[in-house]
Amino acid sequence: MPQVTLTVNGQTHTAEVEGRTLLVELLREKLRLTGTHVGCDTSQCGACVVHINGESVKSCTTLAVMANGAQVTTIEGLAAADGTLHAMQEAFREYHALQCGFCTPGMVMSAIDLVNKHPDGITEQQIREGLEGNLCRCTGYHNIVRAIAAAADVMHGKRTEIASAAQ
Amino acid sequence: MYDFAYHKPGSVADAVKLLADPDAKAISGGHTLLPALKHRLNKPSALVDLSGIAELRGIKRVGNAIVIGALTRHVEVATSAEVAAAIPALAYMASHIGDVQVRNRGTIGGSVSNNDPAADYPAAVLGLGATVHTSSRKIAADDFFQGMFTTALEPGEILTAIEFPIVDKAGYAKMKNPASRYVMAGVFVSKAGGAVRVAVNGAGPCVFRQAAMEAALAANWSPDAVANIRQSPDNLNADIHGSAEYRAHLVGVMARRAVAAAG
Structure with missing residues (x-):
């Protein structure tokens, strides 16, 4: 199975995924970052938006393998360590x-x-x-x-x- | 989605080798292909990710043309100062594809290769009389689009760039579906000297040229010139979003708006 290494909210993760694994599935199911939601699953509703290298993308329409080497930010990565909100x-x-x-x-x-x-x-x-x-x-x-x-x-x-x- | 092998070649030559497998498919932004795979409309043995091929990126002016690499994303065309200066209608069109997130991922090469009837780029390619560059040849726009989701690309042939001639005037107008944002009917017009092109997307199974409107605009470049030209609903798309007659009517409305936008 393909292996991906990516930085999510400042932390580097390496995971084995299937070719067909979506970025949102990697985030929610492997990394347990369930703040990113799946709404329509057809790239229309935007509930799954995360940042890849600072740009907003729909993580339900991005393969996990295509985020290999990327900097990903999710909703969990916005607040400061002391809980101060963005x-x-x-x-x-x-x-x-x-x-x-x-x-x-x-x-x-x-x-x-x-x-x-x-x-x-x-x-x-x-x-x-x-x-x-x-x-x-x-x-x-x-x-x-x-x-x-x-x-x-x-x-x-x-x-x-x-x-x-x-x- | 069925599973598939995943390859990420670093050159066009390597990608062509991988795509020699007839069941392999190329992917770049994936914003059309992944939804199709989710619906299990397709079962590729492998996806060949072109996004690592640096030679397929970028926008440059070459003589009297703008050449855009296949991997160039919609957001890059939409915000390119070079495109805005040379062919503002093309930048405008790119800035209205899908939504922000689609434009951040979707690529010109993917859109044109796929030739979705409701995609925007085919109208610009045909409406400007662009030339499609591939891994093995150059193809005129008039020969490239052959039918619904069908192009002149041979199996294993990769679209590498599109060469858009810089014209005197160009404009694009579309009516989009409010939910999916796909084109219900769109018209791209251009004028280069006495040569006028009118390309219609969204309305039929494949982008097409509207000869009667081209002749009228060649004689009189103004929105009024196309006001009384009726698009026939024969062979136009009819679905839950609109009838063929509705789309035929929209073609006329969008043509007038496109000419007005071109100025």
Whole structure:
């Protein structure tokens, strides 16, 4: 069986996989990182989004062997060691950007890549278009969009902490 | 998904050898092939991962053309300053394929080789009159697309690059399915001197040229010129997403929008 070595959230792992093993299966079933979800399994819903070398990808449509040698970041890799949440996670909490939470890991991972790709600032329209590959069936997206805008201000250094949702 | 052997060659020559096995398939981004394998629509003995072949990457201007390596991802074409300056419609088209994550993985070579009726790139290749470079020859776009999921590529032949001529004007417009984001009907138009090309994707089983619209636009390059040209629904796709008549109507609407976008 093929062997893959990859770095996940800063830790190097080597695992034996089948050729057909998906990256999401390696993450969830072998590495027990179950924060990454499988929703549609047809690369439409985005619940399985992780970062490969800093770019958002759908891990249900990526073979584990194709991530050999890559740097992978999952939702578990965002918070600091002391539990301090990433600005995007904090913003999702502050803005009530989730209800059932199933899509949330993928939303957060896509949102971070989206904000990183717009270093000069991001508009509401760009946020909405950038979320095209992530489906949420609870929230109606409005609070997700507000949360990403608030997190962008912190990630871009315009604010030191997430603006209160009450304002 | 059925299991398969996995190979990752480092050169086109090695990949061609591995693909001599008629049951082996090439993979790059995998964003069309892996969903098909999940549905068990295909049972390859081996997947030959082309992503390690450096010579298949990159975008460069060669004379009056933009040459894009087969492994170049949609996001790279969408954000390329070189493409945006030379053929902005091509960058626009690449920036509207699928979604962000699809564009981060999907490649031009994969999209064109697969020739999905609802893919975007075949419209640009045919609409610009591009030349497809393979491991053994060069193929004109007009000879390349042969039918649904069928191209002129022989077994074991690998698409290596696509050469897009730089034209005077080009534009692309599509109506996409809101769930899958695949093209319901799209039109890519281009004008190079007196030569006009109109390529239609999504609407039929294979991308095709719309001769009546080409003639009308050659005489008068404006959205109005195609306003009264009716696309026949004969042989167009009909499925749960739309009838052949609906798609035929969309071809006219998208053609007008594409010409307007081209300016």
